[in-house]
Amino acid sequence: MELARSSSIINSMEPIVVSFFEEQLLPNYQLKCNCDKCTTDIIVLTLNHLPAKYTTTQAGQAYIKALYMNPQMQSDILQELTRSIQIVEAKPQHWIADR
Structure with a gap:
């Protein structure tokens, strides 16, 4: 079966998690590192769980x-x-992106 290229498949959790992270969590929690790599890792890890x-x-x-x-x-x-933040802050991967 071949999917039509014009149809898009959306994981609706992505904008929900991003919005919750930006609007609910960030104003109330100071991240150890808020670089793009760490914040993306937090969101991706959360979405995976x-x-x-x-x-x-x-x-x-x-x-x-x-x-x-x-x-x-x-x-x-x-x-x-919260669990994802703890994991990423314990072992940040942003140094890998610099290589």
């Missing part, structure tokens, strides 16, 4: 975003972000 929510439409994205208004789901994101 949360269930992916794929959609192909904006309506689907809006529906999934609405689901994550639930306090328990927001708590799950915060918990994974």
